[in-house]
Amino acid sequence: MEKIKSLADLKKKREQLQSMVGLRENGDNAENLVQIKVAMATCGIASGAKQTMEAIIEECKNQNVQAVVTQTGCMGYCYAEPTVEVNKPGSDPIVFGHVDVQKAKDLVNKYILNNEILEGVIPVNYEKVENK
Amino acid sequence: MANYKYHILLCGGTGCTASESPKIKANFESILAEKNLTDDVQVVATGCFGFCEKGPIVKILPDNTFYTQVKPEDCREIVDEHIIKGRKVNRLLYENPENKAHISDSKHMGFYKKQMRIALRNCGFIDPENIEEYIARDGYKALATVLEQNDPEATIDIMKKSGLRGRGGAGFPTGLKWELCRKNAADQKYMICNADEGDPGAFMDRSILEGDPHTLIEAMAIGGFCIGATKGLVYIRAEYPLAIHRLQVAIGQAREYGLLGDNIFGTDFSFDIELRYGAGAFVCGEETALIHSMEGKRGEPTFKPPFPAQEGYLKKPSNVNNVETFANVPVIINKGWEWFSSIGTEKSKGTKVFALAGQINNVGLIEVPMGITLREVIYEIGGGIKGGRKFKAVQTGGPSGGCLTEKFLDTPIDYDNLIAAGSMMGSGGMIVMDETSCMVSVAKFYLEFTVEESCGKCTPCRIGNKRLCELLDKITKGNGTMDDLDQLRNLSRVIKDTALCGLGQTSPNPVLSTIDNFWDEYVAHVKDKKCPAGQCKALKQYVIDPEKCKGCTACARNCPVGAISGTVKMPHEINQEICIKCGTCIEKCKFNAISII
Structure with a gap:
């Protein structure tokens, strides 16, 4: 084991290790972070939602975006799977349809980082119980 | 490193371990392996979440779902539903007692809403047996900062300004304690951790040791640097096997990473920690008795001064702090004394x-x-x-x-x-x-504890507490007099004034405080020979109502001591001399003919 010899060493080590607990820390602080929900019911998975989720996690990591990526059940938009809901703090959640791997990357780079709306937004036509 | 999408945290504290949390962990691991999910889901045994009432606790992140009273056989459902399909398992969620609604996020639970976790910041969050998770949570950063600045007096000043006071009970300012010890020059000094947690019902130190042992190591090294000690000693009770194990693992890892040992962080400062085991005597939580016990002598207190800061372990200047006190130190250094002192009241911070x-x-x-x-x-x-x-x-x-x-x-x-x-x-x-607790019995319970734990060195504590206990026993048996109540008060004051150490000086407190607050209850025991809470057996009488008794003989047949007599179909009677007040007759009577007066 390489010994830690200075504060700078420790900081470097910490950066390497950050990802170990990053997911837990983000989960603990979810209300202040971007929350991304990937619909992962049978229809979603069959249309490639697993790959979509992988791509989102990967891209968030590459672009250093602190986000909470979770899977959720069927949102009901089976015609537009894979569907992804993005909830940025302070703005209304937006649901995107037909999110394949490429679109997943765009989602992170364009919408999350630059507020650019992508094509394929599904108009939200329901109200959530928790908002009532 | 695997790119986990989910973390399953489960409580590995003593309580949840007793309720099969290791088996839950094994189940999760084998089910995940079977489903090929080991690269997606990490299972971590953490320290105590605190919500022991509802253990074993399983928490799933990043969606912060808090499952309670999980059994090993629930693992499959959690993996199938929550991990694979993204649907929470409602029946395992915490139920709000007020409206029966399920709460999935622990932050919305009444139990956690008002809490603020500083000393317990890592308990239930990291794997205590993995130093890397501690480092990822800014672990050892405070020690590195302190050593890099290389100004022990400035660090002591931070501790003083933070307002941190000893969490072991007496509340002595920690910074001041360090300063006093620093001022005494010696070739060797000792930084001692008091992990001899002995109050009935208290287990915070154990939880910190089990859930976040590295915080103690880091804080002891900081303290050691401040007072000028190169040696740390943890006095821990042998009845805390899990805490000892985790602390040993942590010390081993810290040495491996060069965070304990010679020239820490490349500086001149060297520090190492050893454990000393206590046999579980309450008096050894008193610092002079603790030091004697560590030296291999009888665990008896001695008069202060000399204080340990002057003459402590092996007659060298020593500083003793409690586990929870130490757990606050790294956070104060990292976040600043201003932050810490903004929490709490005027004289009690944090x-x-x-x-x-x-x-x-x-x-x-x-x-x-x-x-x-x-x-x-x-x-x-x-x-x-x-x-x-x-x-x-x-x-x-x-x-x-x-x-x-x-x-x-x-x-x-x-x-x-x-x-x-x-x-x-x-x-x-x-x-x-x-309302069902009898306050005289509560006082008696604590006095029985003190009598058992008194080291016997000084007379007020050894004999005085014994007499207090006898008086309380007499009252709970219905033989007390009003003079006895005066006697309790007087004797208590004498013990408080004359006992040698903190144990004896405070041992009459439960008596005095219950007399002051529940005088009427004491009087009821003495004058009316009644226990208002219905707890004192000797003051209870079981009687049979002859109007209601049908003479079925069920009570007489079941009485374990043969205290009930009577002929069939005629009202029975209980002989109070023989009755042991076990309550069997009440349970057996089908006619509600027996009552307690």
């Missing part, structure tokens, strides 16, 4: 960990800012009294403390307010009592 026990719905470990009221702790965090019964008193400070009654429910909790109210902070045990 937070305090309490172990909630007794007749309360949410038994467990909580950390709250100083200045919170008892009402918030008992009703909002603790979820109120069990069975909807009425609150009677809360005992704080263990055998050295006292009872607080309803009139103190809205008093902000801090060191000074608790003393003014006739109790004390102590190490943070909080035993909640309802």
Whole structure:
């Protein structure tokens, strides 16, 4: 084991290790972070939602975006799977349809980082119980 | 490193371990392996979440789902539903007792809402046996900062300004303690951790050791640097095997990473830690007795001065702090004294960990800012009294403390307010009592404890407490007189004034505080020979109502001591001389003919 010899060493080590607990820390602080929900019911998975989720996690990591990526059940938009809901703090959640791997990357780079709306937004036509 | 999408955290504290959490972990691991999910889901055994009432706890992140009372056979459903399909398992979620709604996020649970976790920041969050998770949470950064600045006096100054006071009970300012020890020059000094947690019902130190052992190591090294010690000693009770194991693992890892040993962080500072085991004597929590026990002598206190800062372990200047006190140190260095001193009340800064026990719905470990009221702790965090019964008193400070009654429910909790109210902070045990608790018996319970734990060195404690205990016993048996009550008070004061150490000086507190707050209850025992709470066996009488008794002989046949006599179809009678008040007859009577008076 390489010994830690200075504060700078420790900081470097910490950066390497950050990802170990990053997911837990983000989960603990979810209300202040971007929350991304990937619909992962049978229809979603069959249309490639697993790959979509992988791509989102990967891209968030590459672009250093602190986000909470979770899977959720069927949102009901089976015609537009894979569907992804993005909830940025302070703005209304937006649901995107037909999110394949490429679109997943765009989602992170364009919408999350630059507020650019992508094509394929599904108009939200329901109200959530928790908002009532 | 695997790119985990989910973390399953499960409690690996002593309580949840006893309720099969290791088996739950093994089940999760084998089910995940079977489904090929080991690269997607990480299973981590953490320290205590505090909500022991509802253990074993399983928490799933990043969606912060808090499952309670999980059994090994629930693992498959959690993996199938939650991990694979993204649907929470409702039946395992915490149920809000008020409206029966399921709460999935622990932040919305009454138990956690008012808590603020500083000392327990990593408990239930990291794997205590993995130093890397501690480092990822800014672990050892405070030590590195302190060593890099290389100004022990400035660090002591930070501790003083932060207002941190000893969490072991007495509340002595930590920075000042360090400064006093630093001033005494010597070739060798010792930084000692008091992990001899002995108050009945208190287990915060154990939880910190089990859940976040590295915080103790880091803080002891910081303290050692400040006072000029190169050696740290942890005095821990042998009855804490899990805590000892985790601490040993942590010390080994810290040495491997060069965070203990010679030239830490490439500086001139060297520091290492050894463990010393205690046999579980309460008096060894007193610092002079603790030091003697570590030296291999009898665990008996000696008169102060000399204080340990002057003449401690092996006659060298030593500094003794409690586990919870240490756990606050790295955070104060990292976040600054201004931040820490902004929490709490004027004279008590920061937070305090309490172990909630007794007749309360949410038994467990909580950390709250100083200045919170008892009402918030008992009703909002603790979820109120069990069975909807009425609150009677809360005992704080263990055998050295006292009872607080309803009139103190809205008093902000801090060191000074608790003393003014006739109790004390102590190490943070909080035993909640309802109307079915007899206060004379409560005092007797604590005195029995003290009598057993008194080291016997000084007469007031050895004989005085024994006499107090006898008087209390006499009262609970219905043989007390009003003179006995005066005697209790007088003797208590004498013991307080003349005992040698903290144990004896505080041991009469439970008596004095119950007499002051529940005088009527003592009088009821003495004058009316009645126990209002119905707890004192000797003052209970079981009687048969001849009107209701049909002479079925069920009671007589089941009485274990043959105290009931009578002929068939004629009313029976209980011989009070023989009756042992076991209550069997009441259970067996089908006609409700037996009652307690």
